[in-house]
Amino acid sequence: MTASVFFGCTFIAFGPAISLFLFTIAREPLRVIFLIAGAFFWLVSLLLASLVWFISVRISNMDNEAQQKGLLIFGVVLSVLLQEVFRFAYYKLLKKANEGLLALSQEETMPISIRQLAYAFMTMAIILLHMFWGVVFFDACEKQCWWAVAAVVISHLTVSCLTFQNPEYVASLVPTYVILFLMGIWAFYSAGGSLRTLKLCLTCKDKDFLLANHRPR
Secondary structure, three states: OHHHHHHHHHHHHHHHHHHHHHHHHOOOHHHHHHHHHHHHHHHHHHHHHHHHHHHHHHHOOOOOHHHHHHHHHHHHHHHHHHHHHHHHHHHHHHHHOHHHHHHHOOOOOOOOOHHHHHHHHHHHHHHHHHHHHHHHHHHHHHHOOHHHHHHHHHHHHHHHHHHHHOOOHHHHHHHHHHHHHHHHHHHHHHOOOOHHHHHHHHOOOHHHHHHHHOOOO
């Protein structure tokens, strides 16, 4: 039973991310490098946010419940802002290293409670949202569309603040998945998708379309 719960929660939370890694990243060494570099920047941002929050808690009144709750909210907001700052720093680094990267590239009674299940679904949503935020954020930076950058930051803050509603997961999961759906559509179009390409993909004609457009004249 314990093993079933473990693997069930793991595949719910990390299944989409693992699938995307195996089918879109794992076969390309350069993409693996991008992934590791992006993860490093994200972890550094979390480390800095954790350090600031830890120091703030230590120098505050530990017995003041209201103050501690305020510090928790401050920590979440600071963490989100630092993640977005480091996302922008990562984008700038990739821009500067673009020529070198191109040179390397070869291509242009349930066994689990409802609350535990909701937490696993929230983890999956956050993972997918970070992917979508990254696509939209980088595209916005490339086009210097700063309102879109602001939208990413605001939606990131919104989703993070929604977790304060837990364990009332209906109040956090529903709006989170609405944001996930909207950001997924936005990321799809930012990545160059369209209704036409979506139709070709769903009808399994996308390969024929690509071959026809890349056939030697």
